[in-house]
Amino acid sequence: MSARVETGSARATHGSGADKVLLEIDGLHVELPVGEEMRPVIHEATLSLAVGEALGLVGESGAGKSMTARAIVQILPEGASVRGAIRFEGADVLAFGKEALRRFRASDIAMIFQDPTTHINPVRKIGDFLIEALVTNNGVDPAEAARVVVGFLRDVGIDDAERRLGQYPHELSGGLLQRVMIAAALAIEPRLLLADEPTTALDVTTQAEVMAILDEQRRRRGLSLIFVTHDLELAAAVCDRIAVMYAGFLVEDHAAATLHEGVLHPYTAGLLASRPSPTERARRLTAIPGRPLSAFEVEQGCPFASRCAYVEDRCREELPTMRELDGGRVRCHRAEELRGTLTELEGARSHD
Amino acid sequence: MSATPVKSRPARRGGRVDWVAATCAAFIVLIVLVAVTAPVIAPHDPNQLDILQSFEGPSAEHPLGTDSLGRDLLSRLMYGARLSLVGPALIVVIATVAGTAVAIAAAWFGGWFDGVASRVLDILFAFPGIIFAVLAVALFGPGLVAPVIALSIAYVPYFGRVLRSVALRERQLPYISACYVAGLPTRRITLGHLLPNIMPFVLVQATLSFGYALVDLAAVSYLGLGVAPPTAEWGLMVANGQASILMGHPQESLYAGLLIVATVVAVNLLGDRLALRFAVKAQ
Numbered sequence: 001m002s003a004r005v006e007t008g009s010a011r012a013t014h015g016s017g018a019d020k021v022l023l024e025i026d027g028l029h030v031e032l033p034v035g036e037e038m039r040p041v042i043h044e045a046t047l048s049l050a051v052g053e054a055l056g057l058v059g060e061s062g063a064g065k066s067m068t069a070r071a072i073v074q075i076l077p078e079g080a081s082v083r084g085a086i087r088f089e090g091a092d093v094l095a096f097g098k099e100a101l102r103r104f105r106a107s108d109i110a111m112i113f114q115d116p117t118t119h120i121n122p123v124r125k126i127g128d129f130l131i132e133a134l135v136t137n138n139g140v141d142p143a144e145a146a147r148v149v150v151g152f153l154r155d156v157g158i159d160d161a162e163r164r165l166g167q168y169p170h171e172l173s174g175g176l177l178q179r180v181m182i183a184a185a186l187a188i189e190p191r192l193l194l195a196d197e198p199t200t201a202l203d204v205t206t207q208a209e210v211m212a213i214l215d216e217q218r219r220r221r222g223l224s225l226i227f228v229t230h231d232l233e234l235a236a237a238v239c240d241r242i243a244v245m246y247a248g249f250l251v252e253d254h255a256a257a258t259l260h261e262g263v264l265h266p267y268t269a270g271l272l273a274s275r276p277s278p279t280e281r282a283r284r285l286t287a288i289p290g291r292p293l294s295a296f297e298v299e300q301g302c303p304f305a306s307r308c309a310y311v312e313d314r315c316r317e318e319l320p321t322m323r324e325l326d327g328g329r330v331r332c333h334r335a336e337e338l339r340g341t342l343t344e345l346e347g348a349r350s351h352d
Numbered sequence: 353m354s355a356t357p358v359k360s361r362p363a364r365r366g367g368r369v370d371w372v373a374a375t376c377a378a379f380i381v382l383i384v385l386v387a388v389t390a391p392v393i394a395p396h397d398p399n400q401l402d403i404l405q406s407f408e409g410p411s412a413e414h415p416l417g418t419d420s421l422g423r424d425l426l427s428r429l430m431y432g433a434r435l436s437l438v439g440p441a442l443i444v445v446i447a448t449v450a451g452t453a454v455a456i457a458a459a460w461f462g463g464w465f466d467g468v469a470s471r472v473l474d475i476l477f478a479f480p481g482i483i484f485a486v487l488a489v490a491l492f493g494p495g496l497v498a499p500v501i502a503l504s505i506a507y508v509p510y511f512g513r514v515l516r517s518v519a520l521r522e523r524q525l526p527y528i529s530a531c532y533v534a535g536l537p538t539r540r541i542t543l544g545h546l547l548p549n550i551m552p553f554v555l556v557q558a559t560l561s562f563g564y565a566l567v568d569l570a571a572v573s574y575l576g577l578g579v580a581p582p583t584a585e586w587g588l589m590v591a592n593g594q595a596s597i598l599m600g601h602p603q604e605s606l607y608a609g610l611l612i613v614a615t616v617v618a619v620n621l622l623g624d625r626l627a628l629r630f631a632v633k634a635q
Contacts, residue, residue, distance in 0.1 A: 075529045078462075106535025118526040123548045132544075133534045188534070 019050040022192060022224050023072070027084035030064075030071055038081060039296035041067045043248045043303075045084075046322060049192070054218065054225040056235025056256065058271070059245035060292045065228045068245070069194045072226070073111055074101060088192070106137040110185035111194040112214070115201040116177035120169045126180055127165030133188050152183040156213050175206030182214055192224045200229075211238065232271045236260075244268045247303040248295025254328035262339075264330035267304050269342040302333065310334055373625040376618040383615055387433035396424035398431040398584045407601045419589075419604045420596050429607055432584040436612070439500055439578075440565035446504035447565075448558045451511020456542050456550075458512070459519035470516070473509040481506030481568045489577040496579050499572045503565060511557055518553045522546055552630040559623035563616040570612050586612050 030042040042064040049055050057065040070076050072086055072093065086093040088108060096104060113119040120129055130153075131145035140148070146165060153161035156179040169177060178198060185193060198214060199207040215238045218225050229235050235242055236256045244252040244265065252265040263269045270288040290307035301316040302308070308315065314333050322331045326339070386393065395415070402422035409417050416425040458469040481503045488502030489495075522528070523546060531541045570587030572578040579585050581592065586608040593604025 073533050075532050102535045102537065104535070105533055109533070111530070111533045113526060113530060115526065119530040121527045121531075121545050121549065123551075124545070132540075133536065136537065136540055137535055184534075 019053075021048050022051045022053075022089060023047075023049040023226075024087040025068070025072075025084070026087065028068065028071060028086060029083040030067055030076065031081045032077055033079040034296075041248050041295045042071070043295060043298070045245075045250045047243055047250065047253065049224055049226065051191075052222045052224055053241065054227060054239040056232075056239035056242045057226055057228045057245065058230065058232050058235050058242055060230060062247075062292065062294050063245040064248040064295055065245050066196050069111070069196050069226055069228050072194060073105060073109055106133065107188065108191045109194065110188055110190040110192075111196065112178070112181050112185050112198045114197040116181045117169065117174060117201075120177065120181065122169050124168075125165065126167050126169065126172065129169075130165070130180065130184050130187060133184070137188070149183065149187050152187045153180070155186065155217060156180075156183045157209075158183070173206075174202050175210055178202060178206075178210050179213060182210070182217065186217055186221070189221075190223065192226070193218060194226050194228070196228045197230070198227075214238075232259075232268070233275060244271070247293040247298050249298070249303045249331060250322060251304065251331045252328065253322075253330075258327075262326055262328070263342045264325055264328055264335050264339070265304075265332050266308050266310055266338065266342060270307075302331075310338060370625055373622055376622040376625075379614065379618045380622065383433055383611075384437065386430050387437050390427075390430040390434060394424075394427040394430045396427040398423060398428040399582050400424070407596070407599075416607060417603050419593065420601070425604060425607060428584040428589065429586070429611060432586045432589060432608065433611075435496065435579055435583065436566065436570065436586040437615075439496060439569045440562050442500050443503045443507060443565040443569070444558050444562045446501075447507035447511055447561065448554060450504070451508045451557075452515055452547070452554055454508065454512045455515035456519050456546060458516050459523055460538070460542055460546075466516075469512070473512045476506065477509045477513070479506065481564075482571055485568065485572045486575070486577060489572070494577050494580060499569060499578055503568055503572075507561055507565065510561055511554070514557055515550060515553060518550050519546060522549055552626075556623055556627040556630060559619060559626060563619040563623070566612065566616055566619070
């Protein structure tokens with residue numbers, strides 16, 4: 001596993017040119033209608049994902065991470081306005097016509113949603129749900145499709161797969177249903193897997209299990225993954241690269257393997273410090289002061305300025321640009337000065 | 353559907369039997385059975401005249417007596433059930449299919465299509481069905497076909513309006529987004545996923561509309577614009593028997609009227625109960 005992580009970080013270091021780029025998000029800006037006005041939810045996000053790479057998209061609620069994932073498959077709420085470009089193997093997803101978009105969704109991309117109970121049609125059997133895409137989009141014979149999906153169900157750890165096909169979603173537990181959703185996503189053999197907080201709605205005890213299955217299957221099949229979560233540690237464990245979002249802004253893009261040693265943004269450092277550690281003595285958790293800002297509340301300057309311990313005048317006036325640093329990217333004026341201090345601080349705090 | 357038990361399926365919920373609904377359902381089944389088997393079980397030919405035996409009281413030969421022309425009332429009511437039920441059934445089927453299609457299309461495509469469809473439904477709403485039926489008869493002549501088609505059109509808004517809002521709510525649900533992401537074609541999402549999920553509402557609306565359709569169609573017949581005498585039909589029988597009421601023989605109008613009322617009440621009660629059940633389930 002560590003070998004894989006390292007290749008992932010190498011990829012991140014050399015940027016987009018070095019490896020085969022699968023997905024490129026370029027200056028993505030999304031606004032949603034709220035009443036009369038349009039409110040921004042994502043500000044100029046730029047990201048790229050290589051073939052076979054796993055990217056963790058991390059942030060608090062409302063940071064824009066789910067919206068970014070939804071923008072990729074074009075399932076934003078009605079009336080959303082989208083600027084920028086999303087390129088999948090060079091083709092602009094935002095410029096796709098109806099049929100091209102359908103084919104893109106049908107064959108290249110699959111999404112695992114947060115709550116399987118609401119994302120699976122309640123009145124149809126598990127079997128119908130699983131084979132539908134294969135039968136409708138790939139023209140597979142239903143009996144053959146059923147045979148295929150049974151294999152995928154076994155892969156995600158469901159042993160009595162045949163029996164499950166005849167059951168309705170309400171007869172399955174959340175964890176089991178999430179595995180069914182993962183199986184459905186794998187079954188279409190996509191290039192890119194979007195996982196939108198796939199374990200958040202599950203029981204704590206099944207979360208780890210489902211995450212392990214998702215991680216294992218993805219690695220075995222060499223799929224690219226965008227893993228949306230608010231759990232930085234979990235993302236760092238299963239992904240090659242971490243992108244941190246705050247208030248609709250991408251603030252840091254970092255190799256997962258070196259995240260702990262070389263945090264670049266104060267916000268990321270804050271996230272790391274505010275999490276309990278099972279290996280250390282109980283301590284007071286360090287909270288980031290203030291409340292998370294919504295994307296539309298950011299007026300000028302750095303979005304994190306109001307909560308940042310290292311804030312200076314420039315931060316309040318001028319929005320920092322996303323720039324390369326230490327093999328990652330960061331949106332902070334003082335990143336160079338703070339280099340090293342953030343990690344020390346985190347270390348100091350956690351040994352308090 | 354529920355007759356195929358799956359081993360793991362939990363025991364059926366709601367042990368208490370809804371007697372009102374059960375009674376209504378039983379009554380409706382009975383009426384339908386009588387209508388279907390009328391030629392076999394009717395004691396007499398419904399159009400067999402016997403002037404000498406007009407206005408007979410109940411007897412072994414004529415259990416419900418005879419009308420002004422000596423025709424057996426029981427047989428006429430049995431035969432009458434056929435047209436009286438087939439008409440409303442046709443109306444409900446046509447209006448349900450058309451109304452549901454309009455509702456789903458409006459909810460799905462939105463925009464100008466939704467605007468136009470909704471306004472057209474509003475305009476249709478302004479006309480009572482019976483006016484449409486009278487107009488249709490004026491244009492195409494009396495009979496069963498013209499009023500049935502006219503009433504079908506008049507009933508479309510009842511389905512369209514209710515189901516549009518239901519479909520609108522349903523299409524916002526996450527599982528529809530999941531269908532998009534799976535790359536399913538529109539036809540597949542609307543007919544394969546959305547429709548089955550709004551089916552309870554379709555059924556409730558259809559059941560409730562059946563009662564209204566029956567009354568409207570009976571009214572058309574009563575006005576002499578529907579099927580022509582001597583055909584046996586409940587609405588027509590109410591009209592037919594009117595003259596005899598003053599002569600002290602109310603049975604023809606009374607029995608036919610009672611049957612209309614009983615059927616409508618049974619259907620509507622059943623529809624209400626269904627609606628209630630689905631509403632409880634939805635919570």
